[in-house]
Amino acid sequence: MNQLFRIVVFVAVLVAGTISLKAADSSVKIQLDTNKSGPRAVESRTEQAIMRDYGTAWTMMARALEFNTIEPLEGSFVGAARTWLNDSVAGQQRAGLTSNYREQNHKLRVLFYAPEGDVIELRDTADFQLQIMDGAKVIYSEHVVRHYTVLMTPGADRWIVRQLQAHPEF
Amino acid sequence: MKLALPIALVGLTVGLIVLALFGVAHSGGTVGIAAGAALPGLTPKAATPEQAISNFLTDVQRRNWDRAYSQLSKADSIDEASFIQDWTGSNGSLRTVSNLESFDVRPTHATDSSAQMRTQLRWSTPVGVLEDVRDFDLTQEAGSWKVIWPKVEVPSAPAQVIPVNYLRWDMVQGGSGDEWGSHTVDAPHVRIVSMNAVAFGDGSLVMGEVVNEDTIPAFVNVNATLVDGAGAAIDEENSFDKIAHVLLPKQVSPYRIDFPNVSLEKVKNIRMDVKAALVPASADPVIAVINQKIESEAQGKTVLHGELLNQSGQAVNIPHVIVGFYNNTGKVVWVADGYVDRSLIPQTPAPFAVEIPGALVGKIQNFHVVVNQYSVSQ
Amino acid sequence: MRRTLLGCAVVAMYLAELCSAQEVHVPALVSAGNETAISTTGSGKATLYLSGPGISSKTEINLGEKFILHSEDVRNAGEYVTIVCTDVCRSAVFHVRPSKPAYLTFLVHPSRVPVGQGDAVSGVALPFDEFHNLVLDRVKVSFQSTAGDLRILSQSVLTQDGVGWFRAASGKSAGKLQIVATVDSLSSVRAVQQVASDPCNLRTKAHRTPKGVDIETEPVRDCSGNLVPDGTIVTFSAAGPGGRNTVDAPIKQGIARAHIQTPGSLVISAASGTVMGNEVRLGEQP
Numbered sequence: 001m002n003q004l005f006r007i008v009v010f011v012a013v014l015v016a017g018t019i020s021l022k023a024a025d026s027s028v029k030i031q032l033d034t035n036k037s038g039p040r041a042v043e044s045r046t047e048q049a050i051m052r053d054y055g056t057a058w059t060m061m062a063r064a065l066e067f068n069t070i071e072p073l074e075g076s077f078v079g080a081a082r083t084w085l086n087d088s089v090a091g092q093q094r095a096g097l098t099s100n101y102r103e104q105n106h107k108l109r110v111l112f113y114a115p116e117g118d119v120i121e122l123r124d125t126a127d128f129q130l131q132i133m134d135g136a137k138v139i140y141s142e143h144v145v146r147h148y149t150v151l152m153t154p155g156a157d158r159w160i161v162r163q164l165q166a167h168p169e170f
Numbered sequence: 171m172k173l174a175l176p177i178a179l180v181g182l183t184v185g186l187i188v189l190a191l192f193g194v195a196h197s198g199g200t201v202g203i204a205a206g207a208a209l210p211g212l213t214p215k216a217a218t219p220e221q222a223i224s225n226f227l228t229d230v231q232r233r234n235w236d237r238a239y240s241q242l243s244k245a246d247s248i249d250e251a252s253f254i255q256d257w258t259g260s261n262g263s264l265r266t267v268s269n270l271e272s273f274d275v276r277p278t279h280a281t282d283s284s285a286q287m288r289t290q291l292r293w294s295t296p297v298g299v300l301e302d303v304r305d306f307d308l309t310q311e312a313g314s315w316k317v318i319w320p321k322v323e324v325p326s327a328p329a330q331v332i333p334v335n336y337l338r339w340d341m342v343q344g345g346s347g348d349e350w351g352s353h354t355v356d357a358p359h360v361r362i363v364s365m366n367a368v369a370f371g372d373g374s375l376v377m378g379e380v381v382n383e384d385t386i387p388a389f390v391n392v393n394a395t396l397v398d399g400a401g402a403a404i405d406e407e408n409s410f411d412k413i414a415h416v417l418l419p420k421q422v423s424p425y426r427i428d429f430p431n432v433s434l435e436k437v438k439n440i441r442m443d444v445k446a447a448l449v450p451a452s453a454d455p456v457i458a459v460i461n462q463k464i465e466s467e468a469q470g471k472t473v474l475h476g477e478l479l480n481q482s483g484q485a486v487n488i489p490h491v492i493v494g495f496y497n498n499t500g501k502v503v504w505v506a507d508g509y510v511d512r513s514l515i516p517q518t519p520a521p522f523a524v525e526i527p528g529a530l531v532g533k534i535q536n537f538h539v540v541v542n543q544y545s546v547s548q
Numbered sequence: 549m550r551r552t553l554l555g556c557a558v559v560a561m562y563l564a565e566l567c568s569a570q571e572v573h574v575p576a577l578v579s580a581g582n583e584t585a586i587s588t589t590g591s592g593k594a595t596l597y598l599s600g601p602g603i604s605s606k607t608e609i610n611l612g613e614k615f616i617l618h619s620e621d622v623r624n625a626g627e628y629v630t631i632v633c634t635d636v637c638r639s640a641v642f643h644v645r646p647s648k649p650a651y652l653t654f655l656v657h658p659s660r661v662p663v664g665q666g667d668a669v670s671g672v673a674l675p676f677d678e679f680h681n682l683v684l685d686r687v688k689v690s691f692q693s694t695a696g697d698l699r700i701l702s703q704s705v706l707t708q709d710g711v712g713w714f715r716a717a718s719g720k721s722a723g724k725l726q727i728v729a730t731v732d733s734l735s736s737v738r739a740v741q742q743v744a745s746d747p748c749n750l751r752t753k754a755h756r757t758p759k760g761v762d763i764e765t766e767p768v769r770d771c772s773g774n775l776v777p778d779g780t781i782v783t784f785s786a787a788g789p790g791g792r793n794t795v796d797a798p799i800k801q802g803i804a805r806a807h808i809q810t811p812g813s814l815v816i817s818a819a820s821g822t823v824m825g826n827e828v829r830l831g832e833q834p
Binding site for chain 1: 577595597599601602603604605606624625626627629631633637639643645646655657658670672674676680681682684708709710711713715
């Protein structure tokens, strides 16, 4: 009896290891390094605004891809980034898929800040828990580290993500 | 006995009906309590000058023009339409959308046959309460006091053609499909030239001047954030209407931002921010400000008064005067503003006055008047 | 003993199943818009999922056969996750990189600039491929600016992280400044309006007429000799015994004019922005 109990526990542990636990925490943490910003120095209020608005953009993106709706993207994304996300949501809707981006950590570094302040380029080393679901079935669940080149431009009352392009680390 | 009360009630009713029908007919008024009609015996008789002016202004307040007109001395020689227009305004002026909210009356001089009453009139308008002081002369006529109404001179300019060839700026909006960076027009460059924070009453004021350094018109707003010693924001306000919002190229405007409940002692830093946006605008109308003088008036207040002269060919509906006052070092020590409740008819001067706080009169060496204007046609 | 053996067998079968599941092979790096293929091992039916920037798809496949990714599937640069599921799911990741530049985004500021100002004009060029991916490889960008026939700037830079930029002074004459950014055969043109700087030597003259006083400026120019644009406000002030009179008069064809009706001797001055002009003293009308 004791041996069978141990086997069952062993098997249960093995099986559990192949199923990702659904993370309940979807918080987004942002760090921004502006030390090498140029040719324009990033003002402290701009720094706060970038962190706030980039965090909001990722939160909205996660929501859009989790619930397959493009409404959360309004106001945070424009241009190529918006088009990409719209297409992703549409593709997910057609295929019956959803994606979850959880426990996000973003380490941002300013690569370029235009002299007139009308565009900022950032490098984002992002790590998060990515889960892709087909209906209720989890088909992919990994802790992912991705490197993004990000372009943001100032809107009426916030910074907006215009380009969000992942690439191998370099 | 049982029938006494019903009979009495019927009789009273009939008597009142007869009074209404024939009593009003005798005085030539309209039936019932219509505008301007007076039922004899139901209005306090103007036995004193105070009562007379009070009756008169109550009728003006209620827009009972016929009744107000009937309280004028030698009303036959006064055009009723002009009299009404003098109270109600014309040409889309601020007066046309104002109501006489209240008034205070004080005698300045009285004999058995003549009197002068000083009245403080408070008008409620879309831009707040406007106060006006007006002196009324009264005279005794046939046992009651009547208001002497001055002959109303309706100003008019001679017929003429005024060419309008001042510059106008219009905006063309870019299309929504424009490529990023292909069609951008920068916002106008506007700069805060000076800033002075002072304690005033229980609060604080921030004032100064702002200039449009650009070659295009700008819609301007100045914001100020008061910050305490710990760097936390205490309050944030903007200039609201104490600034000329539309600045043409190289135009300078004073501004004032009020913080009525924030003591200056709590403030360690002030963050200023000026927002400027592109707007269509016209360099017309040109409004001259003439005969500007600082004087003490009869009530003991010090005012800057002058006249506005509209040098264009179209009426300016609502003029707004903003004045920056400087001390001997050129620092802005006060900014005052006032709306003129008359429209500016072309080529015809209209008076204005702004009050200066008594404590500042001795410090003022110079001033700069800017005229803002809101016109239906612009 | 038998139960123990049975339990181990169950575990071993489970582990064996895991180890013998299908494999997914993806290309290491793909250029955007280039057709490529994913290969799988094993046999039988499976479901292939592709998740990447701008794409999310689900397709039934036969294991062991190549699955073609068409040009439109890999047009966006970024990281793609390929998942192949039977009873278990296996995944692989590949990257799509931008292809060669197909157009330039060129941001130039400001749209209006006073003449003769150092470092007043700046521009940022970003090369994108035909699929709107930012080209991060270093490319050479040339910047040239001309005002009429006069070349103001000619400069070449290598982009860094997909960005090339320049900064230059404005010219000396009012008018249009044309700026061109070029990468190979691609170019993008922008125009900056050069406008006169602040008025210099604001000179005023006045004379009495039967109807009052006519005041006007001499042609208002900046220190480089450019006429100040029409519509620029000049504030005339005339102080006399009756008080002060002021008029904000817009410049027309280089000259600002005003008329004041006031008797008595006058001291007349003018200002535009923060620039003050001369004083003119006018005696009483004889």
